[in-house]
Amino acid sequence: MRPQPPRDAETVADVGEFHLIHRVTTGRAQPETTILGPGDDAAVVAVPDGRVVASMDVLVEGVHFRLDWSTPEQVGRKAAAVNLADVVAMGALPSGLLVGVACPPDTPAATIQGIMAGLWEEAAKAGAGVVGGDMVSSATLVISITAMGDMNGLEPVTRSGALVGDVVAVTGRLGWAAAGLAVLGRGFRSPVGIVNAQRSPEPPYEEGPRAAEAGATSMIDISDGLLQDLGHIADSSGVAIDIRTELLPLHPRLLDVASALGGDARHWALTGGEDHALAATFPGPKAVPEGWTTIGTVRAGEGVTVDGRTYEKPPGWEHWRA
Amino acid sequence: MRPQPPRDAETVADVGEFHLIHRVTTGRAQPETTILGPGDDAAVVAVPDGRVVASMDVLVEGVHFRLDWSTPEQVGRKAAAVNLADVVAMGALPSGLLVGVACPPDTPAATIQGIMAGLWEEAAKAGAGVVGGDMVSSATLVISITAMGDMNGLEPVTRSGALVGDVVAVTGRLGWAAAGLAVLGRGFRSPVGIVNAQRSPEPPYEEGPRAAEAGATSMIDISDGLLQDLGHIADSSGVAIDIRTELLPLHPRLLDVASALGGDARHWALTGGEDHALAATFPGPKAVPEGWTTIGTVRAGEGVTVDGRTYEKPPGWEHWRA
Known part of the structure; x- marks a missing residue:
């Protein structure tokens, strides 16, 4: 189903995890809330309110997206958007995304770079940065996203507060x-x-x-x-x-x-x-x-x-x- | 490689996503830091320090764990441990885990319940709760974990602060x-x-x-x-x-x-x-x-x-x- 890359296309395995992470993080601007971005054991993100709003979504190729229907950038944007939407639905201001990519070693590096570019773009639209993540080998392409946000002094808006007359x-x-x-x-x-x-x-x-x-x-x-x-x-x-x-x-x-x-x-x-x-x-x-x-x-x-x-x-x- | 379940074993597809989430979250005790646990658009976790420490790890069956070598509980414990360790390595107190499970629909429900039980146990050992996550269908069993923690007024301990003479x-x-x-x-x-x-x-x-x-x-x-x-x-x-x-x-x-x-x-x-x-x-x-x-x-x-x-x-x- 996936569009065939050129035979000599550089793969994820060719580039290697560390270099690929380097490629997709270098030169990206982090928002002010990012105290410590990618590269250490964990990221550190400012949540001045003292409460972090956090949500995770997992997207699987063939189930949640198709690379013959969407460009890698569109897949990345969608992966970020579905999760950022959960955070704003609590009334929170999005601040940071963590991104886990599990993919076959023969995945074209350009595909992952495109997905990550889409993630960064969508995160920026919502005021957030990509602050960390993980890249591993898997038979199936799976993208996991955690979005975090700050309540900015307001009470979280849940699903359970609707009142008769609203x-x-x-x-x-x-x-x-x-x-x-x-x-x-x-x-x-x-x-x-x-x-x-x-x-x-x-x-x-x-x-x-x-x-x-x-x-x-x-x-x-x-x-x-x-x-x-x-x-x-x-x-x-x-x-x-x-x-x-x-x-x-x-x-x-x-x-x-x-x-x-x-x-x-x-x-x-x-x-x-x-x-x-x-x-x-x-x-x-x-x-x-x-x-x-x-x-x-x-x-x-x-x-x-x-x-x-x-x-x-x-x-x-x-x-x-x- | 996976041990064969009995032919009539109840599968993830039999139980369904919502019921399975219900099974693995019901009756679990949340730590005081969990302001809002599973069940809404996003979780809300207290980070009184105003900085959240967050890390993500992705574990793939056959790459990071094997269900013929480990019980589901052990896989869950390991998945939580590798990520909680990243958070404490910054000097932070772990508070919450988000868990994404992507698995084949014919996965025995007992396998996922075992993995989740292990996750909860290990999280509790570190003082954290499982506050949310996602469950989706995938050809490969992939577990994504985000661990979050609080700096408790201390400065994050990075990899870059070692000094000559230490x-x-x-x-x-x-x-x-x-x-x-x-x-x-x-x-x-x-x-x-x-x-x-x-x-x-x-x-x-x-x-x-x-x-x-x-x-x-x-x-x-x-x-x-x-x-x-x-x-x-x-x-x-x-x-x-x-x-x-x-x-x-x-x-x-x-x-x-x-x-x-x-x-x-x-x-x-x-x-x-x-x-x-x-x-x-x-x-x-x-x-x-x-x-x-x-x-x-x-x-x-x-x-x-x-x-x-x-x-x-x-x-x-x-x-x-x-």
């Missing part, structure tokens, strides 16, 4: 990655904006801390789909959530793709994961920050409903995700 | 894992103490922070072998290090195994890795804490010597490590 709001892209997957699955490579949304998401990093500051009572990053992730908030908080479809932000591009492929943009927005948008609950409409769209309300009860009813997927709809 | 000291086991590998490599399963040293190391967790408090100028955990790891200190600090073999602590059990196998205990102690002992430099003999053994001195120059000479491995010695 409003539900979202920010970031809804349904773009699902639409991109549908496009790729039909063998198309455009529209590029939609396809790239699947290859590397663009989480709204600044909105997590903003929501925490605005008094969000609960928050989650949408990795499995809006309905499923709101379900986690409803379960953890012991409440019910109702979404109004007329309030769902459906981007015109999404509607175009849906129309071209015979898909359903509303369905993508409700069930598509991997965009790493943010969903949160706020104590009333006035607390919802600019840049967020109110889409529903928190009620007594349990579960998530759409327009007051259990959501059923559109008839004839093919589910692309395994 | 003394070099070690604590923990030297050569045990190498001896254990030699025993296993010859098809023996005893002595158990030596063999288990290879299966799961016992890093001297308390000695890292103690050395930092005693004013250690540099420190490293011995993962690649005493000479090689002291080489990292010498390089980073711009100094030379000389080891006196008559000062090397050689445990009687090591001498027994060496005699039985025709091995060389001194060679194991100088070059064997994976024991995760600690080596550090101190500003003079009086600064060396109890429990540490002085084995050499820091001099002007570069590189590591043994009794004033470049070390050469004993003739006829077979190198067991790939």
Whole structure:
């Protein structure tokens, strides 16, 4: 499945672990929070708040990414993004990433360098640095990322704080990655904006801390789909959530793709994961920050409903995700 | 190579990711530093010092561990130990582990539960909790660990602070894992103490922070072998290090195994890795804490010597490590 590199392409084994680490770390700018970067037994990162927010994600070639669908840079950006989104979903400011790469010795060195370049770029977008990691040999290419962040004096926004009467709001892209997957699955490579949304998401990093500051009572990053992730908030908080479809932000591009492929943009927005948008609950409409769209309300009860009813997927709809 | 489970053994796929995470986290006691444990977008861990020390290690089945040589519990203990040792080698107090498990869907659930049990036990020994992680599907079993710790008001002890005139000291086991590998490599399963040293190391967790408090100028955990790891200190600090073999602590059990196998205990102690002992430099003999053994001195120059000479491995010695 992987694109074939030229026969004489320099491999990871040719370069060696130490030299490869040197290549992917040299000349990179660290943020002020990096007290000690790569090269010692461990990294040291400033967390002035005295509480570190930390999350780990593991991405496996063929399961979470494909090097025939994405460039190494896009894979690196996605690997960083999915984890940085978890940190901002607590309301924290991202500071550092640790990166573990396990790969076959015959992996082209350029592939790993590309993945690392993507990681650095995405980390920088979120204000973080790549502060350390590990590189080892493995039959399967596996990328492990730990993202760390600082609460900046605010309380962590968990999944369990939603209260009856709160409003539900979202920010970031809804349904773009699902639409991109549908496009790729039909063998198309455009529209590029939609396809790239699947290859590397663009989480709204600044909105997590903003929501925490605005008094969000609960928050989650949408990795499995809006309905499923709101379900986690409803379960953890012991409440019910109702979404109004007329309030769902459906981007015109999404509607175009849906129309071209015979898909359903509303369905993508409700069930598509991997965009790493943010969903949160706020104590009333006035607390919802600019840049967020109110889409529903928190009620007594349990579960998530759409327009007051259990959501059923559109008839004839093919589910692309395994 | 892996021992065959019974045909009807419950697999990871049978149990499912969410239930398996539930099984391996339920009923576990978290240390006081765990503000928010598994189950949300990210964990929150107290680092009252305002600086988090963090390290990642990736362990691959068949490369870093073998399930026909070690029990799942031993694999889990080792995975935690190698990473916790990196954190204490900075002088930090370990607080939390994040654990990523990538494994084939037909992996027995009991294997993953055993690995996780070992991780929890080893983390508890070091004062840390398992605060979060990820479980995904992969063709190869890969365990990724991030250990985090707190500096407790002390300065991080790096590899680059050794000064001419310092003394070099070690604590923990030297050569045990190498001896254990030699025993296993010859098809023996005893002595158990030596063999288990290879299966799961016992890093001297308390000695890292103690050395930092005693004013250690540099420190490293011995993962690649005493000479090689002291080489990292010498390089980073711009100094030379000389080891006196008559000062090397050689445990009687090591001498027994060496005699039985025709091995060389001194060679194991100088070059064997994976024991995760600690080596550090101190500003003079009086600064060396109890429990540490002085084995050499820091001099002007570069590189590591043994009794004033470049070390050469004993003739006829077979190198067991790939």
